[in-house]
Structures are given as C-alpha cells and as structure tokens.
Amino acid sequence: MSDVRQRILVPGKMNQRVLDRLPDHFDPVFIAATDPALVTAELSSSVAGIAVQGKIPAEFVDVFPKLEIIANFGVGYDGVDAVHAAERGVMVTNTPDVLTEEVADTAIGLLLNTVRCFPVAEQWLRQGRWVKEGAFVLTPLTLRGRTVGLYGLGRIGLAIAKRLEAFGVSIAYHTRTPREGLAYTYYPTLKSMAEAVDTIIVIVPGTESTRRTVNAEVLQALGPQG
Amino acid sequence: MSDVRQRILVPGKMNQRVLDRLPDHFDPVFIAATDPALVTAELSSSVAGIAVQGKIPAEFVDVFPKLEIIANFGVGYDGVDAVHAAERGVMVTNTPDVLTEEVADTAIGLLLNTVRCFPVAEQWLRQGRWVKEGAFVLTPLTLRGRTVGLYGLGRIGLAIAKRLEAFGVSIAYHTRTPREGLAYTYYPTLKSMAEAVDTIIVIVPGTESTRRTVNAEVLQALGPQG
Structure with missing residues (x-):
C-alpha cells in the first residue's frame, strides 16, 4: 500500500462519525459549501474523492479533473447529479438498506x-x-x-x-x-x-x-x- | 319464552353499551355501589343476576338468595369473590380474549x-x-x-x-x-x-x-x- 493518502473533499456539513474516521485512511479537506469559488487551483487538481451529505451539482463535479468517486452519505442520492458523474467516469455510492x-x-x-x-x-x-x-x-x-x-x-x-x-x-x-x-x-x-x-x-x-x-x-x- | 324478565342489578358504574342493551332483555335495577345498606328487602329477594364492572365481595353475594349469575364486564375478575360465589352455586362470567x-x-x-x-x-x-x-x-x-x-x-x-x-x-x-x-x-x-x-x-x-x-x-x- 502506498503511503500517499488520497485527498478527500468534504463540502459543507458531514456526520460526525464520518469526520472521526476519515483521517484514519485519507487526507480530508474541508470547505463550507459546494461552491466552485471556494476551490483553489491546488485543491482542484488534487481531489480524488468527495464525501457528501447533501447536493453535488454537475458544475461542481467538473471542477475536479482527477475526481474518481462521490461517496454519498445517505440512502437517497437525488442531490447528486449521478448521470453527469457517470458520463465523467466518476463513481457515485450511497448507503442503501441501512434504514x-x-x-x-x-x-x-x-x-x-x-x-x-x-x-x-x-x-x-x-x-x-x-x-x-x-x-x-x-x-x-x-x-x-x-x-x-x-x-x-x-x-x-x-x-x-x-x-x-x-x-x-x-x-x-x-x-x-x-x-x-x-x-x-x-x-x-x-x-x-x-x-x-x-x-x-x-x-x-x-x-x-x-x-x-x-x-x-x-x-x-x-x-x-x- | 316467558314474558317475565329476569331482574338484573347494576351496582355502580357500568359501560354505556351494556346500559343501552340491558333493557332489551332484562329488568335492570341500578344502585350507586355494592353496599348492602342500599338493597331493599324486595330487591334482595328478586335479583337473579348482577352485572358488574368492579368489585363484588362475598358479603354482597350473600344479600341475594336467588342470585344465579355475576356477569363481570372485563377480562380480569379479581374483584369478584369467585370462590365464594361458586360455593353458593352462583356462576361468574368474564370477557376473556377481547383485549x-x-x-x-x-x-x-x-x-x-x-x-x-x-x-x-x-x-x-x-x-x-x-x-x-x-x-x-x-x-x-x-x-x-x-x-x-x-x-x-x-x-x-x-x-x-x-x-x-x-x-x-x-x-x-x-x-x-x-x-x-x-x-x-x-x-x-x-x-x-x-x-x-x-x-x-x-x-x-x-x-x-x-x-x-x-x-x-x-x-x-x-x-x-x-
């Protein structure tokens, strides 16, 4: 296993259990909202995954050329533009059945x-x-x-x-x-x-x-x- | 069938549905409580049944020499002295399973x-x-x-x-x-x-x-x- 941890962006609110465990495996970065204006050039080019509890519109997906996954905390993922993500080759995951x-x-x-x-x-x-x-x-x-x-x-x-x-x-x-x-x-x-x-x-x-x-x-x- | 309706005593509170239907088949008499002092001699000698939603102690059973049945409105009949009633040949009924x-x-x-x-x-x-x-x-x-x-x-x-x-x-x-x-x-x-x-x-x-x-x-x- 590589020592380089993948950079994961957390835009806006996230469940505390996720926040507690993210640093064990990843390099998490936090911004206040899914606003492209909050994304620096360095962030744009380095983010491999987004952990989200809310919405991810198509234009926010396009900010990250190296994006591989949008991990949606929730059963429903209607807030994520999954069709657009799929076209970009970005995987979208949800948490079915838990509730x-x-x-x-x-x-x-x-x-x-x-x-x-x-x-x-x-x-x-x-x-x-x-x-x-x-x-x-x-x-x-x-x-x-x-x-x-x-x-x-x-x-x-x-x-x-x-x-x-x-x-x-x-x-x-x-x-x-x-x-x-x-x-x-x-x-x-x-x-x-x-x-x-x-x-x-x-x-x-x-x-x-x-x-x-x-x-x-x-x-x-x-x-x-x- | 005889035209003479059996006299049924209702001591104290009773469910309205029972009160509504009793006169269709019986001759109901009402007193305020299971108190022997409230029972006249005429009542004592004529009551064939007691419809009750509460307690019937042994001494109240003994007030009615012609008593045949104590119909207990309820699943539990712990308020009725059923052992004493049985010794006197008085049937005690309850409403099991309804609840x-x-x-x-x-x-x-x-x-x-x-x-x-x-x-x-x-x-x-x-x-x-x-x-x-x-x-x-x-x-x-x-x-x-x-x-x-x-x-x-x-x-x-x-x-x-x-x-x-x-x-x-x-x-x-x-x-x-x-x-x-x-x-x-x-x-x-x-x-x-x-x-x-x-x-x-x-x-x-x-x-x-x-x-x-x-x-x-x-x-x-x-x-x-x-």
Whole structure:
C-alpha cells in the first residue's frame, strides 16, 4: 500500500462519525459549501474523492479533473447529479438498506400512535389527569378488522407488510405491476385500492411520476372513516 | 319464552353499551355501589343476576338468595369473590380474549415509543421546532440487535411475541415451566433472563406470587443499557 493518502473533499456539513474516521485512511479537506469559488487551483487538481451529505451539482463535479468517486452519505442520492458523474467516469455510492428496518418501525409506530392515540394518553398521564380523572378512555379506533393498502412495495414496503401481518391486519398494495408470489391483494390503480381499504401507507419515492398521485379523488375514495 | 324478565342489578358504574342493551332483555335495577345498606328487602329477594364492572365481595353475594349469575364486564375478575360465589352455586362470567390483541398492540406501541421517542418527535414538530431547527435527531436507540425477554407467556405474551418476531427482535421468556414447541430461549429464573436481554416486557397477573418479583436485583441484572 502506498503511503500517499488520497485527498478527500468534504463540502459543507458531514456526520460526525464520518469526520472521526476519515483521517484514519485519507487526507480530508474541508470547505463550507459546494461552491466552485471556494476551490483553489491546488485543491482542484488534487481531489480524488468527495464525501457528501447533501447536493453535488454537475458544475461542481467538473471542477475536479482527477475526481474518481462521490461517496454519498445517505440512502437517497437525488442531490447528486449521478448521470453527469457517470458520463465523467466518476463513481457515485450511497448507503442503501441501512434504514429500511428503521423506516418500517417508524411507519408502524405512526400507525399505532394515530389509531390508538398513545402520545395523547401519555400527555394525559404526564398532566396528572390519570390520578385526578381516571384512566384514559379506550380509543374508538383499533387495528382490528383494518385493511391497510401499501402504495409502493419495495424493500421498505415489504418490511412494513411483514410487520402488519403479525398484527393480523389485512394487506393490499398498489404498484405499477403486480409482484409475484405475494398473498396480498393487488390493485392496478391507487383509487381502486383507496375504495377497498381503511388506511393507506405511502412508500414511493418523491419523483415527478408520483407527484400529486395521492389527490382529492383518492382521499375521497378512502372515505370518511379512512 | 316467558314474558317475565329476569331482574338484573347494576351496582355502580357500568359501560354505556351494556346500559343501552340491558333493557332489551332484562329488568335492570341500578344502585350507586355494592353496599348492602342500599338493597331493599324486595330487591334482595328478586335479583337473579348482577352485572358488574368492579368489585363484588362475598358479603354482597350473600344479600341475594336467588342470585344465579355475576356477569363481570372485563377480562380480569379479581374483584369478584369467585370462590365464594361458586360455593353458593352462583356462576361468574368474564370477557376473556377481547383485549388480547389490543394489549399486545399497546405493548409494541410503548416499546417503539420508548426506544424511538416518537411522542417526543411529535412534540418537536407541533412546537414548530422542525421548521426552525430542522429534523428531529435520529434516536441513539433502536430495535435492531435488541433482545426482548417476556416475563409471562400466556395469550397476551404469545401475541406480543408474534409481533416482535416480525420486527426481527430476538425473543426470550421466563415462566414457571418451559412451553414446548417454541423457538424462544427459555430462562428458568427472571434474574438469568434479565442478564441476557436488553428489555423486559412484564405480562404476568398482579398476584401475591408475582408481587415484587421485578426487584432491584433483576433491574441490576438488566444492566445500565437495559
């Protein structure tokens, strides 16, 4: 192994764990933002990699002729112009899957909290009302007999579905094409699914093709109890 | 069927749904509490059943020579002196299982909320801090890599375990005797389980035999991260 450490640029904010470990393997350089005006000629000609937690536009990629990699700290890399980087032969990496299970846990937590009002019950307790007025009332809503429609069924969608099964909830889904080998009910349109279920969980990426798809018509189809 | 409706006594508070439906089938009489002094001679000799959401001590059972049934609105009937009632030939009923799934949902909700701080995050949002200070931080704790010990594994314990499995959590349990056909790790003592797990969920009845079993020694064994 060479003793010369590769020069890695960190523009703007970066997770502390990355900052702690970068000097072990690399020669890190820090600038405040992805602004070409902050890049000296010496930096421009020496940077081999960029570690980023945010955006890297095409014009910033072009500042570094020796750039080999953009290491994106995050699952989503929509902030990096990956097409342009690929054309330049620059590799773009992300951190897929690290948050799949956490996001699924969060979806179930939000569903339980919404249906069963646990945070409201906690406030009731903390405000001393349990002692003065008695137990928090049983909530009118429940997961029992509920049908949940998943809008999107990628890795996170499947992790949510697995959890929902254990709660005895009926599961439906809508994606562009049905997935094989699944026991869940498929709906070819979001509206037809909304008509059939009580609850919709949205786990599609926020892109132009999904923009405004959960519209008034879909919410209307979900119904007043939805 | 006879036109004479059985006389049912309702002492103290009762769920509204019961109050709504009782007159459809019975002749209900209401008194404020389970106090023999509130019972007239006519009432004493005519009551065939008691519908209760609370306590029925032995001495109150003895006030009604024609009593046939004590219908207890609730899963637990520890408030009713069932042994004495049985000796008198009085049936005692309860409503088992109706809340098993709800209690299991609640246990998972409390676990998620404790580990992932969702109610705190909700307050952060409602107080406008999301807009001013940015996203609520990722919590240091997670369900990943967590081992949960179930103290008690009856109907509710099994319903909780089923849900925990879907979250990918390792499951251990402590009961007086191991249950056959389960993949969960059995611990013959609460303390040995506490040493092996991060989290304990208690789902045993609150009786003399379980009183003060989760003591300082067990909490010590659970450890500072437990």
